[in-house]
Amino acid sequence: MSRDSVLALQDLCVYFPLKRGAFRRSRQFAYAVDGVTESVGRGEILALVGESGCGKTTVARAVLGLTKPTSGSIMLQGVDMAQAPHKVRQEAGAGVQVVFQDPASSLSPRMTVHDIVAEPARTRGRPDGESLKSKVLELLDTVGLDTQHLWRRPHEFSGGQCQRIAIARALASDPYLVVLDEPTSALDVSVQARILTLLSALRDARGISFLLITHDLAVAQCMADRVAVMYLGRIVEKGPTHAVLSNPLHPYSVALLASVPSPDPTQRSGAAVLGGEVPSPVNPPTGCRFHPRCPQRTDICSHTDVRLREVSDGRSVACHLAPETPVGA
Amino acid sequence: MKSGGDAVSPSRRIGAGGWGSGNSHDREELLVLHDVRLDFESLRGTVYALNGVSFSLRAREVLSLVGESGCGKSVTALTIMGLLQGPQVRIRGGEILFQGEDLLKKTEHEMVQLRGKSLAMVFQDPQSSLNPVFTIEKQMVAVVRAHTSLSKAAARETVEESLSVVGLPASRSIMTAYPHELSGGMRQRVCMGMALACDAPLLIADEPTTALDVTIQAQMLRLLRRLRDEKRVSQLLITHNMGVAAQASDRVAVMYAGDIVEVGAAEDVLVRGRHPYTNALRACLPTGSTAAHLKTIPGGVPDLLAPPTGCRFHPRCHLALDECATSKPPMLRVGNDHSVACHAVAAGGQEMRRV
Numbered sequence: 001m002s003r004d005s006v007l008a009l010q011d012l013c014v015y016f017p018l019k020r021g022a023f024r025r026s027r028q029f030a031y032a033v034d035g036v037t038e039s040v041g042r043g044e045i046l047a048l049v050g051e052s053g054c055g056k057t058t059v060a061r062a063v064l065g066l067t068k069p070t071s072g073s074i075m076l077q078g079v080d081m082a083q084a085p086h087k088v089r090q091e092a093g094a095g096v097q098v099v100f101q102d103p104a105s106s107l108s109p110r111m112t113v114h115d116i117v118a119e120p121a122r123t124r125g126r127p128d129g130e131s132l133k134s135k136v137l138e139l140l141d142t143v144g145l146d147t148q149h150l151w152r153r154p155h156e157f158s159g160g161q162c163q164r165i166a167i168a169r170a171l172a173s174d175p176y177l178v179v180l181d182e183p184t185s186a187l188d189v190s191v192q193a194r195i196l197t198l199l200s201a202l203r204d205a206r207g208i209s210f211l212l213i214t215h216d217l218a219v220a221q222c223m224a225d226r227v228a229v230m231y232l233g234r235i236v237e238k239g240p241t242h243a244v245l246s247n248p249l250h251p252y253s254v255a256l257l258a259s260v261p262s263p264d265p266t267q268r269s270g271a272a273v274l275g276g277e278v279p280s281p282v283n284p285p286t287g288c289r290f291h292p293r294c295p296q297r298t299d300i301c302s303h304t305d306v307r308l309r310e311v312s313d314g315r316s317v318a319c320h321l322a323p324e325t326p327v328g329a
Numbered sequence: 330m331k332s333g334g335d336a337v338s339p340s341r342r343i344g345a346g347g348w349g350s351g352n353s354h355d356r357e358e359l360l361v362l363h364d365v366r367l368d369f370e371s372l373r374g375t376v377y378a379l380n381g382v383s384f385s386l387r388a389r390e391v392l393s394l395v396g397e398s399g400c401g402k403s404v405t406a407l408t409i410m411g412l413l414q415g416p417q418v419r420i421r422g423g424e425i426l427f428q429g430e431d432l433l434k435k436t437e438h439e440m441v442q443l444r445g446k447s448l449a450m451v452f453q454d455p456q457s458s459l460n461p462v463f464t465i466e467k468q469m470v471a472v473v474r475a476h477t478s479l480s481k482a483a484a485r486e487t488v489e490e491s492l493s494v495v496g497l498p499a500s501r502s503i504m505t506a507y508p509h510e511l512s513g514g515m516r517q518r519v520c521m522g523m524a525l526a527c528d529a530p531l532l533i534a535d536e537p538t539t540a541l542d543v544t545i546q547a548q549m550l551r552l553l554r555r556l557r558d559e560k561r562v563s564q565l566l567i568t569h570n571m572g573v574a575a576q577a578s579d580r581v582a583v584m585y586a587g588d589i590v591e592v593g594a595a596e597d598v599l600v601r602g603r604h605p606y607t608n609a610l611r612a613c614l615p616t617g618s619t620a621a622h623l624k625t626i627p628g629g630v631p632d633l634l635a636p637p638t639g640c641r642f643h644p645r646c647h648l649a650l651d652e653c654a655t656s657k658p659p660m661l662r663v664g665n666d667h668s669v670a671c672h673a674v675a676a677g678g679q680e681m682r683r684v
Contacts, residue, residue: 222615274547
């Protein structure tokens, strides 16, 4: 793990107990995140990709402190968020911000744009009205919003504009890490293109790290430096974006990529479609969690658990069948 | 944009022919929309939602209607189904011919007979289109019995069969289940099974895969293709996803702000698109490896309370001519099965310039 990583997850586990009546203690758990080790460097964009229920949003919530990890550690700028003193944790946590999927429901309908964007700055320091206003105007300018809209409320804006307000709010406390939870999934493609351009410019200009949660591989491809593919609470493959997406090694990554419909009708995919559905995280399959759906499974897959192992520089795969010898980059 | 757009290999053409697009224009037209105009009266004024929509869907064909949110795709579908009613809906003209009969002239009673029997529809959110308090069997049998004179047992058999057609083989256990017990993909299959239970010749699917994961989406696209080939179901597929349109359809119609701007064979529209909006939309798709490659369309989708005059896309169009602001461009045939509504294309010259 590099020393300058702003976020480091070590064997992170989040289990949710299932309710079994008022007095009985729960004996069953949903294994939402089960042993995730990952880090994000300064100015780096890491994409967590996977289908719904794979645990990518739970990882994001744990990083934000919205969900308590069952075990494992989360380090933000070298501060262990489970052990460090309160003041230190507060300081480290304030530099982590989030942009959610649905822009309309993540902005308070009763607040003006000014109040929404000013709130993080207000809670951190006690700036006076004028300097606060100039800071808000500067932020709106950064995200490409008309500064005349300062006193409007969220319902007067389109989805793309609301997402810009949410990004301005996230920038207001000068974060070093921003969690983007499906930032463009609710937007049209032409608006998505603009938001992605804005985010990528922000990374270049301010050196902010992003943890990008997305199910859209095309978005991950054009934004991220590295990707981690998740399946049922575990990372099955990770590495540099280009390497993973152009030459996926894990059968699930292969299937995920083949499932994306190409916008070119002359390229009709004849590839085998993955059968079945994602199993329940309450009773995850034994051995490799992907084996019931895996087209290449062998005997070992169903009974022997598999861990991530490095196959080449910066690339790791959790598959019994992945090449033993390091592959060329 | 991939190279080789013009050099379609012969084998591809044969492949496309296998898909049934070979001489499809000889086939009978199942559904024809001609200059359909529809407004909504709102408190803020009149919303000009459909501005003369015309297209046709041939038998055993899949036509995709693509466009961004608010362009009128779903309104078009709901108008065909006759589901837009109420004092605020104004159908100002046009006709919707289904099997030769104008659906706009039908009474509500006649439409009730057609819906589910001849016109079937599947919605985006399968959770909210199934009734949570009835088992799958109960709701599906009710549909079948409403449209046929089958006995309960015979209807149940029909239901079981249509569930196995949509890829739910363990249909016994599914039939006794309630909707909340099924996954999203299974629910969408149930909705399709219900739509097909009465052998409707036309299936309108409004964003059928948008709420599903990509691997499940791939399964659904395969199913839609099978329905067309084996059950000969014509489909009107509404989607904002160009990938889905490219993979699932024979023909594609592109909508913008209540207008059809381009329609034709999927390859013609999505690979060799002529309308500036079609090409701009394609350029917005993240395909490259950096966000710097992404193109955007200047401006925003127009407010349909006061749509632009002439061509509704002209304020955002880099090819706009003077006449674009004054007159609505007519549909112009530019290929065998390919039409575009654009003055700049009609004027020739730089129309082939890629955005």
